[in-house]
C-alpha cells in the first residue's frame with residue numbers, strides 16, 4: 001500500500017489499490033470518505049459534460065463480486081479504525097471517517113446488485129462497530145429511482161444514517177440535455193426525486209458553471225427555483241441543496257468550454273434558493 005498523503009483534490013480510485021473501495025479526503029465532507037466504486041468499467045447512463053471520469057462510456061455497472069467488496073470494505077474500515085492509515089496517509093485535521101459513499105465512475109444504482117450492496121454495508125458496519133454518526137451516502141443522477149429494487153435499497157440505507165445526493169444541475173429538458181447529455185422529461189425527474197425523498201433523506205446536488213464563458217441564464221435559475229418550489233408546495237421536501245462549481249477538470253470533449261464560477265456568483269444563486277426555505281451548502 002502506498003504511503004502517499006491524500007490531498008483534498010485527489011479522488012484517485014486506485015489510492016488504496018483495491019478493486020471497489022477507495023479513500024478520499026473530501027473537501028465537501030471535511031474528513032475521510034470511504035468510496036465504493038461499483039462502475040469499475042467507467043460506464044454511466046448519462047454523459048455530463050463536466051464529468052471527471054476518464055474514458056467514460058455509456059452503459060451500466062458490471063456484475064459486482066460481492067465477497068471481494070465485502071472483504072475490501074471490512075478490511076479497510078478495520079485499517080482506518082485500528083491501523084495506522086490515518087497517520088500515514090491522511091493530513092492532520094481530516095483524520096476522521098465521515099461517510100461510506102456509493103459513488104465512483106458511473107451511476108451506482110445501475111448495479112444489478114445494488115440492494116445486496118446496501119445489505120453488505122449494513123453487515124460490515126455492524127461487524128466493525130462503525131459509529132452511528134458515520135453516514136452512508138449515495139451519490140446518484142437519480143434516473144433509476146423509479147425501480148422498486150433501487151427504492152428498497154434507499155429504504156435500507158435510511159436505517160444506516162443514509163443520505164441521498166440527487167443530481168439536479170438544470171431543471172429543464174433542454175438544460176439537462178445540454179449539461180447531462182440525457183433525454184428525459186421533467187415529470188420523470190420529479191417522480192424519481194419524489195421517490196428518493198420518500199425513501200431516504202435527500203439532498204439536491206447542483207453543479208453550476210459557465211459554458212463558453214456564459215454563466216447559467218436567469219431562465220436556468222428560474223426553471224430550477226420553480227421546479228423545486230413546486231415540489232415543496234406538494235409536500236416533497238429535500239434536506240437542502242449542495243451547490244458547487246467545477247472542482248476538478250472535466251474529462252469530456254467539452255472541457256475547454258467550461259469554467260468555474262466565483263464564490264460570489266454561486267452565492268447569488270444560493271441566496272435565491274434560501275428564499276425557498278431550503279438550506280444551501282456552497283462549495284466553489
Ligand code: SF4
Nearest residue numbers: 044046047048051106
Ligand atoms: S452522472 Fe456522474 S458519473 Fe454519470 S456522467 Fe454524470 S457526472 Fe459522470
